[in-house]
Amino acid sequence: MSAPLLQLQAAVLGWQQPCCGPLNLTLGRGEVLGLVGPNGAGKSTLLAALAGRARIFSGVLKVAPGATIVLQTQNPPPLEGLPLSGRDLLALTEASAQGLPDWLAGRLDERLDQLSGGQRHFLALWAILQSAGDLVLLDEPTNHLDAAGVAYLAAHLRERVALGAGLLLVSHDSDFVAMVCDRVLHLEAFDGL
Amino acid sequence: MAFDLFLLPFLTGLALAVLLPLLGCYLRLRQQWLAALAYAQMAAAGALTAAVVALPALLGGLLAASLAGLLRPLSARRLSGMAGDVLLLLAGWAASVLLVAHWPQAERLGHSLFDGQLYFAGERELGLALMALLLALLWLYRGHRGLLLAQLWPDLQRLRGQALWPSQVGFDVLVALCLAVATLGLGVMAVFALAFIPPWLAFRRQRNWRQALGYAVLLAVLAYGLAFALALSLDLPFGPVLALLLVIGAVFIA
Numbered sequence: 001m002s003a004p005l006l007q008l009q010a011a012v013l014g015w016q017q018p019c020c021g022p023l024n025l026t027l028g029r030g031e032v033l034g035l036v037g038p039n040g041a042g043k044s045t046l047l048a049a050l051a052g053r054a055r056i057f058s059g060v061l062k063v064a065p066g067a068t069i070v071l072q073t074q075n076p077p078p079l080e081g082l083p084l085s086g087r088d089l090l091a092l093t094e095a096s097a098q099g100l101p102d103w104l105a106g107r108l109d110e111r112l113d114q115l116s117g118g119q120r121h122f123l124a125l126w127a128i129l130q131s132a133g134d135l136v137l138l139d140e141p142t143n144h145l146d147a148a149g150v151a152y153l154a155a156h157l158r159e160r161v162a163l164g165a166g167l168l169l170v171s172h173d174s175d176f177v178a179m180v181c182d183r184v185l186h187l188e189a190f191d192g193l
Numbered sequence: 194m195a196f197d198l199f200l201l202p203f204l205t206g207l208a209l210a211v212l213l214p215l216l217g218c219y220l221r222l223r224q225q226w227l228a229a230l231a232y233a234q235m236a237a238a239g240a241l242t243a244a245v246v247a248l249p250a251l252l253g254g255l256l257a258a259s260l261a262g263l264l265r266p267l268s269a270r271r272l273s274g275m276a277g278d279v280l281l282l283l284a285g286w287a288a289s290v291l292l293v294a295h296w297p298q299a300e301r302l303g304h305s306l307f308d309g310q311l312y313f314a315g316e317r318e319l320g321l322a323l324m325a326l327l328l329a330l331l332w333l334y335r336g337h338r339g340l341l342l343a344q345l346w347p348d349l350q351r352l353r354g355q356a357l358w359p360s361q362v363g364f365d366v367l368v369a370l371c372l373a374v375a376t377l378g379l380g381v382m383a384v385f386a387l388a389f390i391p392p393w394l395a396f397r398r399q400r401n402w403r404q405a406l407g408y409a410v411l412l413a414v415l416a417y418g419l420a421f422a423l424a425l426s427l428d429l430p431f432g433p434v435l436a437l438l439l440v441i442g443a444v445f446i447a
Contacts, residue, residue, distance in 0.1 A: 051348040069352045077345035082222065083396050083405035084341075092341055093349070111400050128346070 004028045005067050005135050005166040006050075011059035013042060013049045018057045020045050020190045029134070032157065032167040034177040037187035043170040047071060047137045050168075063135065070133030074140045077124050079112040086112060086123050095130030099159075101152050118144045125153070129160055136165050142173045154179045203421055205314040206431075208322040209375045210387060210417035212329055214395075214409035216368050217388035219333070219340055221396055227278040228265060228365070229372060229388035233381045234285030235261040236373035237306045241292040241299045250302055251321070254373040257285075262369030266362045309380030309432030312425070318378050325371045332359075332367050340364060341402070380432035387413050390439040394446050416442055 004026040012021035020042020027033045035043045048054035049061060051071050063069065070093075077089075086108035090097055097108060104119055104126075112120055121144040129136065142150050150173075157180050161167050171177050177184055213229075220226050239257020240250035261281050268277040293303035305313075314322075333340075336359050342349050343360040350357055375384045395409035420435035427434075 052351050053348070071346075071348050071352060073348065079345070081396060083399040083402060085401040088341075088402050089345075092338060092345065109400065131349075 003064055005064045006168065007060065007062045008046075009060040009062075011049075011061045012057040013045050013054055013061075014057055015045070015054055018190070020187065021057075022059055023187070025185055027135070027166045027168055029164050029166050030161050031183070032161055032169060032181045034181035034184040035168065035170045035187060036172070036174070036177060036184060038189050041187035041189050043187055044074065044139055047073070047139050047168070047170060050135075050137060067134040068132060069135045069137060070128050070131050071137040072125055072128040072139060072141060074143065076121055076144075079120060079124075081113060084112050085109050086115070088112075089123055089127050090130070093127045093131035095127045099130075099156065100126060101148075103148075118146055118149055121145060122149050122153070129156065134165055136160065136167045138167065139170045140172065141169070142171060142176050150176060199312065199425065201316060201319050202312050202314040205319045205322045205378055206311050206417055206421060207414065208319070208326045209379055209384075210413045211410055212322070212326045212371060213375055213384060213387035214391040214413040215333065215406060216329060216371060217392035218395065218406055218409050219337075219364070220368065220388065221392045222340065222344055223364075225275075225278070226389055226392070227275045227282065228368065230381070230385040231265070231278040231281035231285065232258050232261055232369045232372040233376045233384045234282050234289065236285075236369075236376040237303075237381050238285040238288040238292070239373070240306060240377060241289055241302055244298050244302045245292060245296045247298075251374075251377055254377050255370060258369040258373035258376075259366055261285075262366040263362060265369075266365050305380070306376065307380055307382070307432070308430040309378075309383045309435070311379055311421075311431045314378055321374045322378060325374045329367060329371055332364075336360065336364070379435075383432035383435045386436040386439045387417070390443045391416075394443060397447060412442065412446075 006027040008023045008025045010022040010024060012018045013023070014020065023046065025033065035046065037043060045054050049056055050063070050069060086104070089112060097105065104123060107115060107119065112123070115123070125141055141153060145153065154176065157167060169177065169181060217226065217229060220229055236254040236258040240254035242257070243250050243253020265277055265281065289303065292299040339350060339355065339360040350360070372384060391409040391412040394412060395405040399405040399408050416435060416438050420431065420438050423429070424431040424434040
């Protein structure tokens, strides 16, 4: 069995102060792990710690040596007022347009701020998902998406992990979590150490 | 005869008319468009200070602008929005006015910095403008993706282990140095007009990044060429003519 892509052992995470943990989890290649729990439980803090923005106060947070990480945050990229097309966006992360749903594939040359919020969100998500990365971190990916977008995303996530990536998914959308995750970890509200 | 006399100034301004809208597009992307005016004003203050202490104006301009380019990213962590740019701008303006008011050698240079002294550009100014253009083109060729990524997905570069300094302090220092060279050639407000108006229009009208860069440069070069001919034939100061043409063009196009 290969070493896990991501391993947390009694990890206490936070910003100025600890705000979640101690957390224990492992994530391997080809696996989708869902993180659910109430607001403030530290789901996004865990992703921020992996991105190097939040602090690890104690315990172990280990990413497999050489593994690359890509992260989609809850905040969409600020595209309003910028002369950027969908093709520009994909080129930035070296993401392929192949496999995009028909309702977006034909609009890649349009300005991004002329697309709907859902289309823009999906394209930004696609740019991250299709970029090279072993460990894919997604924070509330179904925000702004309609039912068709959610269904397409779910199918695509399974394709992505089938190619060997590991996926850590934070979401309040329980149906989506049930649809795509192999395992689900419930985080509890932090009550101090 | 007149062609020979004004060829070097024309080419100097042309190089700057390509350089400034390109930098302006990236400043606008980073919501730093006011930094163009702040750096130009700081470069002017540095050049005037150098003139007062009998040092080369260019040296003073480059030093003051690069200092501002180093300080601005640091201050941006503590000052929200464009507050840092406003403070730099006001400091540069106040220092310039005080220097011009009290020292005759600063007064002479001050007029040319605010009116633009392009017609006196020679081989040295042309060489500096071409060097600044070449440096900026190389930097943007290698670093344009990093600048866009830093704005759209700030985490991605860090996660990929890529150096962050080129898209943070490095870009600010590059812009500050280029604007110092441009300010000594074109004057403060002409520099700001070229770095602000063509990118602003390009951001409104173009559909992708490459088109926006091309459109901004095209507008700037057209306005520059027209302003050069008009100011020369009507014996007017170059800077205000260029700024006025860009404003009229902006109102018409926008």
